[in-house]
Amino acid sequence: MDIATRVYNHKWKIDPIVRSLIDTDFYKLLMCQSVFRNKPDTQVTFSLINRSTQIPLADLIDEGELREQLDHIRSLSLSRGESTWLRGNTFYGKRQMFRPDFMEWFEALRLPPYHLERRGDQYELTFEGSWPEVMLWEIPALAVLMELRGRAVLNRMGRFELQVLYARAMTRVWEKIERLRALETLSIADFGTRRRHSFLWQDWCVQAMREGLGDSFTGTSNCLIAMRREVEAIGTNAHELPMVYAALAKSDAELARAPYDVLSDWHDEHEGNLHIILPDTYGSKGFLENAPDWLASWTGIRIDSGDPARGAAIAIDWWRARGEDPTRKRVIFSDGLDVDKIIELHRQFDGRVNVSFGWGTLLTNDFRSLVPDDALAPFSLVCKAVSANGRPTVKLSDNPEKAMGPPDEIERYKRVFGVGQQQRQPVVV
Amino acid sequence: MDIATRVYNHKWKIDPIVRSLIDTDFYKLLMCQSVFRNKPDTQVTFSLINRSTQIPLADLIDEGELREQLDHIRSLSLSRGESTWLRGNTFYGKRQMFRPDFMEWFEALRLPPYHLERRGDQYELTFEGSWPEVMLWEIPALAVLMELRGRAVLNRMGRFELQVLYARAMTRVWEKIERLRALETLSIADFGTRRRHSFLWQDWCVQAMREGLGDSFTGTSNCLIAMRREVEAIGTNAHELPMVYAALAKSDAELARAPYDVLSDWHDEHEGNLHIILPDTYGSKGFLENAPDWLASWTGIRIDSGDPARGAAIAIDWWRARGEDPTRKRVIFSDGLDVDKIIELHRQFDGRVNVSFGWGTLLTNDFRSLVPDDALAPFSLVCKAVSANGRPTVKLSDNPEKAMGPPDEIERYKRVFGVGQQQRQPVVV
Numbered sequence: 001m002d003i004a005t006r007v008y009n010h011k012w013k014i015d016p017i018v019r020s021l022i023d024t025d026f027y028k029l030l031m032c033q034s035v036f037r038n039k040p041d042t043q044v045t046f047s048l049i050n051r052s053t054q055i056p057l058a059d060l061i062d063e064g065e066l067r068e069q070l071d072h073i074r075s076l077s078l079s080r081g082e083s084t085w086l087r088g089n090t091f092y093g094k095r096q097m098f099r100p101d102f103m104e105w106f107e108a109l110r111l112p113p114y115h116l117e118r119r120g121d122q123y124e125l126t127f128e129g130s131w132p133e134v135m136l137w138e139i140p141a142l143a144v145l146m147e148l149r150g151r152a153v154l155n156r157m158g159r160f161e162l163q164v165l166y167a168r169a170m171t172r173v174w175e176k177i178e179r180l181r182a183l184e185t186l187s188i189a190d191f192g193t194r195r196r197h198s199f200l201w202q203d204w205c206v207q208a209m210r211e212g213l214g215d216s217f218t219g220t221s222n223c224l225i226a227m228r229r230e231v232e233a234i235g236t237n238a239h240e241l242p243m244v245y246a247a248l249a250k251s252d253a254e255l256a257r258a259p260y261d262v263l264s265d266w267h268d269e270h271e272g273n274l275h276i277i278l279p280d281t282y283g284s285k286g287f288l289e290n291a292p293d294w295l296a297s298w299t300g301i302r303i304d305s306g307d308p309a310r311g312a313a314i315a316i317d318w319w320r321a322r323g324e325d326p327t328r329k330r331v332i333f334s335d336g337l338d339v340d341k342i343i344e345l346h347r348q349f350d351g352r353v354n355v356s357f358g359w360g361t362l363l364t365n366d367f368r369s370l371v372p373d374d375a376l377a378p379f380s381l382v383c384k385a386v387s388a389n390g391r392p393t394v395k396l397s398d399n400p401e402k403a404m405g406p407p408d409e410i411e412r413y414k415r416v417f418g419v420g421q422q423q424r425q426p427v428v429v
Numbered sequence: 430m431d432i433a434t435r436v437y438n439h440k441w442k443i444d445p446i447v448r449s450l451i452d453t454d455f456y457k458l459l460m461c462q463s464v465f466r467n468k469p470d471t472q473v474t475f476s477l478i479n480r481s482t483q484i485p486l487a488d489l490i491d492e493g494e495l496r497e498q499l500d501h502i503r504s505l506s507l508s509r510g511e512s513t514w515l516r517g518n519t520f521y522g523k524r525q526m527f528r529p530d531f532m533e534w535f536e537a538l539r540l541p542p543y544h545l546e547r548r549g550d551q552y553e554l555t556f557e558g559s560w561p562e563v564m565l566w567e568i569p570a571l572a573v574l575m576e577l578r579g580r581a582v583l584n585r586m587g588r589f590e591l592q593v594l595y596a597r598a599m600t601r602v603w604e605k606i607e608r609l610r611a612l613e614t615l616s617i618a619d620f621g622t623r624r625r626h627s628f629l630w631q632d633w634c635v636q637a638m639r640e641g642l643g644d645s646f647t648g649t650s651n652c653l654i655a656m657r658r659e660v661e662a663i664g665t666n667a668h669e670l671p672m673v674y675a676a677l678a679k680s681d682a683e684l685a686r687a688p689y690d691v692l693s694d695w696h697d698e699h700e701g702n703l704h705i706i707l708p709d710t711y712g713s714k715g716f717l718e719n720a721p722d723w724l725a726s727w728t729g730i731r732i733d734s735g736d737p738a739r740g741a742a743i744a745i746d747w748w749r750a751r752g753e754d755p756t757r758k759r760v761i762f763s764d765g766l767d768v769d770k771i772i773e774l775h776r777q778f779d780g781r782v783n784v785s786f787g788w789g790t791l792l793t794n795d796f797r798s799l800v801p802d803d804a805l806a807p808f809s810l811v812c813k814a815v816s817a818n819g820r821p822t823v824k825l826s827d828n829p830e831k832a833m834g835p836p837d838e839i840e841r842y843k844r845v846f847g848v849g850q851q852q853r854q855p856v857v858v
Contacts, residue, residue, distance in 0.1 A: 160640045164603045170596035211589045 014065070016072045017140075017147045017199065021109070022082050022223035024139040025193050027235030029086070029223065030274070033102045034241070036132045038265050044134050044244060047386040048125040048141060049404070051427060052379035056121030061148045063118060069144045070114050073137075078107050085227045092273050111137055131388070135240060138383040142194040145381060146365065150197055153375045168370055169197075173205055173363070176339040177212035183346050188213065188357040189234040190220040191334055192364025195378055195429060202364045206231065209363075218356070234358070236276040236302065237266060240385045243281060243395055247388040252416050260292060267294070275299045276332060280398045282417040284311060288318040296322035300330030300354070306398025306425065308333050308341070312349050326353045334358035336428030338366070361429035378429045399425045443494070445501045446576045446628065450538070451511050451652035453568040454622050456664030458515070458652065459703070462531045463670070465561045467694050473563050473673060476815045477554040477570060478833070480856060481808035485550030490577045492547060498573045499543050502566075507536050514656045521702050540566055560817070564669060567812040571623040574810060575794065579626055582804045597799055598626075602634055602792070605768040606641035612775050617642065617786040618663040619649040620763055621793025624807055624858060631793045635660065638792075647785070663787070665705040665731065666695060669814045672710060672824055676817040681845050689721055696723070704728045705761060709827045711846040713740060717747040725751035729759030729783070735827025735854065737762050737770070741778050755782045763787035765857030767795070790858035807858045828854045 022029075035042070050057055078086075083103065091097040098106075112129040114137065123145075127137040154162060180186055190209060196202040206225050209217040219232030226233035242259040249255035259281060267275070275298040279287040284306065296319060303311035312333070316326040331353050333345055342357050349355045367376035384404060385393050394405030394413045400422045403410060413419070451458075464471070479486055507515075512532065520526040527535075541558040543566065552574075556566040583591060609615055619638060625631040635654050638646040648661030655662035671688040678684035688710060696704070704727040708716040713735065725748060732740035741762070745755040760782050762774055771786050778784045796805035813833060814822050823834030823842045829851045832839060842848070 158640065160636060164599060164637070167596040167599035167603070170593060171600045174593045174596070207589060208593070211587065 014068045014072065017069050017144045018073050018076070019199075020082060020224045021076050021078050021106075021111075021136070022086070022227065023143070023193075023199060023225075024136065024223060025191075025221040025235050026091070026223050026226070026233040027221065027237055028136060028139055029098070029106075030235065030270075031237055031241060032106075032132050032135055033098060034237075034265060034269055035135065036102050036105060037099075037269075039131055039244070039248075042131040042244060042248065043129065043389050044131045044385050045387045046127045046134050046137055046383055048123065048145070048381070048383045050122055050379070050381050051401075052381070053122070055149070055379045057145065057149065058118045058121050058123050060152045061123070061145065062152075063116070063123075066123070066144070066148060067116060069148065070116070070141070073140050073144070074111050074113070077110060082224075082227065083107055086223075089227075089233075091233055092270075094271075105132075109133065109136070111140075114141075125383075126386075131244065131385075135385070138240075139194050141383050142381055143196060143199070146195050146378070147198045150367075150376055153371060157371075165367075165370055169201075169367055170204070170208075172366060173208055174212065176363075176366075177208055179339050180216070180342065181212060183216070183343065183350075185350055185355075186213065186216040186346060186357075187218050187355065188216060188342070188359055189218045189232075190222065190225075190363055191235075191358035191360040193220075193222045194383075195361040195381060196364035197367060197376070197378075203229070205364050221358070236274050237262075237278060239278065239281050239304075239395055241266075242278075243393040244385050244388040246282070246413070247385075247391045247393045252412075255413070255416050256290075259287060260295070263295060263298075267298075273299055273330070276330070277301045278304060279315075280305045280311070282394075282396045282413055283419040283422075284314060284398050286418045288314065291318075293322065296324050300332055300356075302332040302334055302358070304335045305402050306335075307423065308335060308345055309348055311398065312345070312353065316353055327351070328354075330354040330356055332356040332358055334360065336360075336362070338362040338428075365429075380427050380429055396422075398422065399427070401425060401427050443497045443501065446498050446573045447502050447505070447569040448628075449511060449653045450505050450507050450535075450540075450565070451515070451656065452572070452622075452628065452654075453565065453652060454620075454650040454664055455520070455652050455655070455662040456650065456667055457565060457568055458527070458535075459664065459699075460666055460670060461535075461561050461564055462527060463666075463694060463698055464564065465531050465534060466698075468560055468673070468677075471560040471673060471677065472558065472818050473560045473814050474816045475556045475563050475566055475570075475812055477552065477574070477810070477812045479551055479808070479810050480830075481810070482551070484578070484808045486574065486578065487547045487550050487552050489581045490552070490574065491581075492545070492552075495552070495573070495577060496545065498577065499545070499570070502569050502573070503540050503542070506539060511653075511656065512536055515652075518656075518662075520662055521699075523700075534561075538562065538565070540569075543570075554812075555815075560673065560814075564814070567669075568623050570812050571810055572625060572628070575624050575807070576627045579796075579805060582800060586800075594796075594799055598630075598796055599633070599637075601795060602637055603641065605792075605795075606637055608768050609645070609771065610641060612645070612772065612779075614779055614784075615642065615645040615775060615786075616647050616784065617645060617771070617788055618647045618661075619651065619654075619792055620663075620787035620789040622649075622651045623812075624790040624810060625793035626796060626805070626807075632658070634793050650787070665703050666691075666707060668707065668710045668733075668824055670695075671707075672822040673814050673817040675711070675842070676814075676820045676822045681841075684842070684845050685719075688716060689724070692724060692727075696727075702728055702759070705759070706730045707733060708744075709734045709740070711823075711825045711842055712848040712851075713743060713827050715847045717743065720747075722751065725753050729761055729785075731761040731763055731787070733764045734831050735764075736852065737764060737774055738777055740827065741774070741782065745782055756780070757783075759783040759785055761785040761787055763789065765789075765791070767791040767857075794858075809856050809858055825851075827851065828856070830854060830856045 112133050115126045117124045127134045206220045219234040221235045241262040245262050246258040249258050301315040312331045319326045337359050361378045365378040394409045515527050541562045544555045546553045556563045635649045648663040650664045670691040674691050675687040678687050730744040741760045748755045766788050790807045794807040821835050823838045
């Protein structure tokens, strides 16, 4: 036994869940840089929303422990090695993806305060401040809550039960990977940071994917893991951009234009595989029908809600209608994926379009049915921008189960974006 | 990293597979003491026999490495703590199971030389000398060959593949244990030393059994693990006793009496749960029919070949015929068991007789189908007494696939013990 190591370990007051500011999704940093340039002064509120209300987070997680973890995150700053990596690494084939002014700002950053309050059996956890700062809370806040909930269950288990639990979970992940290995033209990335079981587990899953899938594994959304394991950092953009741009719109006409303004700003900054449209914030169909022509030249579309096969078919039809060749385009599926769905979608669309998968929670947190009462099953926790400069945000999505915002604003958005009846789909995770 | 530990580990010339003289089956020590008292001067030859001739052991295992492992075993002697445990521990409810004269002899013991020669794609490995010394080679020799064969496969695997391999194997063992947990009156022990995957793996399996089955897990045959994990050491007697006694018989009449002479010697030394009959060496049916009445008062019968349900039914009928109440007797199943068979036999015989299971190779070495070409599947390796005082030994068994000895001697034994047509059964492991 290494006595010194053991004594040193005992000196930790807590076991920090998030230990680095780049233990976050790559697209957060891309978006952050875009916001830092285009909307640095926007004041936003992000809020934690537990869509799985049957999980009583405030009963499961001790408030003191939660505060300790969040306080620890506030103490973090970019390390020299992390900064060097962000400045010097090649992302999506491009050097100096992150501009010097952004990096200087990021190097000086500490995350802003949080507001935590217990409400019944749930926590109200909100973050207020300037958009580029507040937005970086989303991923670590989610990861902390997911992992603390897991730890509450794991704390009750014996050493041996834990060993078997992880053996089972490892076997499950590996069996999924072995099934995916059969798909020759597969292209798949880890998108599982936010609702992962734990950092170490995500790190293990990434190594498993690399070992098992070779070049079919295109990378991870997690910057810290990408850096340490020397794999690609993967990600483009998310709903928060159109949601905040839309909230800031001063008229219905500005609102209708907001989602395209987002991509116009993005278009100037990026190219190639970073030109990925996320069309579903206010209904994919209307978004594509009303899209300006230059958007059809973009590389791909990410399908993040609604029936994925239908979403992909709409995208293919749209490209054809705009005179584009779908076989030169890319569809990225990223909503509630597991291996059956991946195989099915790959079979349906391989050859018709370039297909990619962003595999999230059911890669990095599939502990379903491994403990009694399924107490480690993942659940649907999100952390979203709920207001911008004092105005509420709205999301419609292609699945009304994922919609959010005040009812009157939802009605207004539906009218402006011409969204009619939508198909309700259960939210997986 | 603990640099000192790492440097120290590099100083080992080999990674020894057997590191203790009590890393052996408990019944070997019980029998050894009996032999030490009753037949100390008998000269025997033990020989390794690979019944799975399709496994080319000499191609898989380097002769130099095998010699190093066997030489290491010859360097072992009983440690002070091991001696204290054997002298002071309670075995089968009895203190001082091992007598002072035997312990003094054992404390001074080093294992005698071995003879190793390559023959085609197999090894000829034999041990010659006095019975109490030579007999202690059986278990470590088997364990060394099984583990070296495993290492040859594992050496080709990456670190990650190894991790998943063990995760799968652990999951498999645990799932078996969870199925067994449903059997309320189960009584099961680990008998898996000789054909285990490795020492560490057997140790893990024992811990899994204890954690998963609680009191239904009655102990392990492995003395070193029993000592370290503080569980019961389990075992009674084996075929080598009647085989050697029979080989020493000077006439057919003495031969016919030999198996009962063994148990007569045993009867004087032991009691209770150590009074277990192993009837199949020369055919269970004839053995029981011709058995002296005092044998019917013994506690149980171990079924180690042939159809186990048939063997148990014969035992129950025999007890009834001898005026004994089978529900106060014990049947120990120990041949080629896996969880389906255990559950089936338990269901068939629970309530009719006390049922115990000695679970061997498919507990401690079930790596079937976990690597390509099934290269880690266990196989049927034995190490048997083949001669005693220059005369060949014979085993008939209740399964002719397990028979051994010169053909003319086999015929003679069949005649003397009245064994007719036998049912051939595939040897599992």
